[in-house]
Amino acid sequence: MAPVFETPAPDARLATQALHGEILDIFAQDGAFGLARCRRDHYVGWVPMASLSQPVHAPTHKVRTLRTHAYSAPDLKSPPQTVLSLGAHVTASGTQGDYVQCEHAGWVHTRHLAPLGTMEPDPVTTAERYLHTPYLWGGRDSLGLDCTGLTQQAFEAAGVLLPRDSDMQLAWAGDEIVDWKVSGALKRGDILFWKGHAGIMTDTHHLLHANAWHMAVAREPLEDAITRIKTYYAEPVGARRIDIGKLAGRVPDWMAEPVA
Incomplete structure (x- = not known):
């Protein structure tokens, strides 16, 4: 998750959050912050540039559980590298057993992911x-x-x-x-x-x-x-x-x- 602030300061009020896998367009920089527009919903604010990565990967899956760990290896005993929330997008680059390797995240259990186009009925x-x-x-x-x-x-x-x-x-x-x-x-x-x-x-x-x-x-x-x-x-x-x-x-x- 990347925080999107109202002003370019670490103690600024939070405007919104960009979940993992979302694309942000940067229009200007002020120190460690970039003036960003969330491509998903056009919301604008200041994001820490350290929260962003390049290149942009086309997402293939999304997180279907409320929250999941992304592990450093396809093993539930391996240390988690990050956590991902419901709706976060990931780009699958490989599979091993019950785990999917996700770019810039780690290994996520396959039952915690769904193809990107999957929709909940209610x-x-x-x-x-x-x-x-x-x-x-x-x-x-x-x-x-x-x-x-x-x-x-x-x-x-x-x-x-x-x-x-x-x-x-x-x-x-x-x-x-x-x-x-x-x-x-x-x-x-x-x-x-x-x-x-x-x-x-x-x-x-x-x-x-x-x-x-x-x-x-x-x-x-x-x-x-x-x-x-x-x-x-x-x-x-x-x-x-x-x-x-x-x-x-x-x-x-x-x-x-x-x-x-």
Whole structure:
């Protein structure tokens, strides 16, 4: 994982994270940092140049488990070289027994990988795998993630790429649910938005979200979440529904539009 900061300083606020195997375009350098655009979702920030490598390898597989070790040899007793989170991309360069050799990473167990084009059928099931993961502003991996990091990871696993921020997701994620305020109108997989926050419905009455109250990914009754967030912050502002069957594998419309 490479941190992408808001400014070129090691103590700057985290903007997002680029997982292993993602491609970043560098437009300028300031000391040890490069001004980068994540090619995956067009997000821009400053990344430590030491986190990057060349040449760019075409990925062949992705990590299918929440987290996995990449070992120094095709042996579970060998020391791990790094750890990879769900959705990280790797380039396979060989196999030995139950292990796949991955460029710039190490040897990963074959059951922890899936071909790059593999899609999960249900984004909610993916989101639930992050349950209890600590909250981290700007995070996208299994050691910590924020609300839209969770929604991004969940839907990307199902083949639908969302923008990084909640206002962008509210504008671009699937279709608006006009009657979302009506009791029972929301269903599994719908995304509910506040200004600056988002969560995924696991059923009509429960919300899963990475949030700063629990400081973790939590599942709770929707009305409890609405009441608490209203007390400390604000009320929801909208909801969106994504047709996985229609959008999976397609280049999203927002990728063709200027994204600030």
